[in-house]
Amino acid sequence: MSASSAPAHPPVFDLIGHTPLMPLRFAAEGLTVWAKAEFLNPSGSIKDRLARCLIEDAEARGLLRPDSIILECSSGNTGISLAMVGAAKGYQVHIAMSDTASIERRHLMHQLGAEVHLFKATKGYATGINLTLELAAREPRYFLPRQFENPINARDHEEGTAVEILEQTGGRVDAFVAGYGTGGTLVGCGRGLRRQCPNVRVFAMEPAEAAMLSGECPCCHLIEGIAGGYVPPLLVGANLDGIVKIASGEAVSMARRLSREFGLLVGTSSGGNVAAALRLARELGPDARVVTVLCDRAERYYSTPLFDH
Structure with missing residues (x-):
């Protein structure tokens, strides 16, 4: 099929977005965080x-x-x-x-x-x-779509993902945390959430081994898809309330925990995001509604340390 004969709106597009927002109740910690199931998008990621x-x-x-x-x-x-x-x-x-x-x-x-x-x-x-x-x-x-600098990237999350989160939470979000590859999810959701929740706090999750936003030098880490030794233009000057540094081992452990305690087959970036959200929930208190995203599926990590047993 050529582009000239393809449908203007392919059927698979109807499967993108409008993903559920799930409460993850961590009994051992006595805390709940909220995670948007972006791994349910048709190709398996946000x-x-x-x-x-x-x-x-x-x-x-x-x-x-x-x-x-x-x-x-x-x-x-x-x-x-x-x-x-x-x-x-x-x-x-x-x-x-x-x-x-x-x-x-x-x-x-x-x-x-x-x-x-x-x-x-x-x-x-x-x-x-x-x-x-x-x-x-x-x-x-x-x-060249130029995902790292194209403002449409952040705008789509501002007008789409953030609006979905607000609808799913009844308009109450106390904190949002996510890792960054392009910065689009973090910047766009932050802007969209602040429009209705001006007091929401927005945090970047980044690998402890490559905490570039914290002013440290990049190094090898195991959280694929984020902090690739490069601070993307979309993230420069972003309105962030803080940074949560998560070690690779903590992200891998949480991804395994999400699979074994919640039945959620997700990747290491999702593990890092939830580990960061849980840390923020602990700091902000049990009544705080902390939201993050489950970025992708575990199946694309078979050959990585996530599946080392």
Whole structure:
């Protein structure tokens, strides 16, 4: 199917968003945190929202032609989501991805028809971003969604994800915490929630081993998809109330706990987010409503330490 013959609104788009917000009651701690089940999006992650909005915006602005090739740097989830959207819309998709990302992500992109360009991430995300710029300079058919700097990324969460959270909580949110890859979820949800809850506190979760927002040097960590040695432009100057540093081991342990105590097969970034939310709930008190997101499914982590037993 070509882009010229693809439906303007593919059926799979109706499955994106409007995910449930679940109370997670931690009996041992006597605390509850609220988690938005973004792993229920059709390709398995929160990035389906991003892929849909960036491509629909590009089409509306006439930036995509039937022969265009969508090219983006991704640690995996955005690549999978763009591959899904590209398949549904009839566009070719090429993804630049670090050779250290889990092999399962590569397989999922290939299954959806995308082509993967692997690179050695000597400078984190910046290496892949520079690669996409070089490739686009040589091939005019390439279209760059620019997820790390495109304001549509944050705006979609502001007008979509945050509105859903407010509807699902009856308009009461005391704190929101999430990790950052592009910064779109954190910045967009923060803005959207503050519109109705001006006193809501917004926190960034980042790996303790790569706490760049805390002014520390990046290092290796096990929370795939976040803090890739690069502070994204969308996050520069963001209105944050604080940072919660979560060690890789804590994120992995919480992801396993979510599977074994709650039946939720989610990845390490979800584990990091919930660990951060639980820490904030402990600090803010048992009556505080702390919200976070479960970013993706565990199946794309089979080859990672998450499944080391």
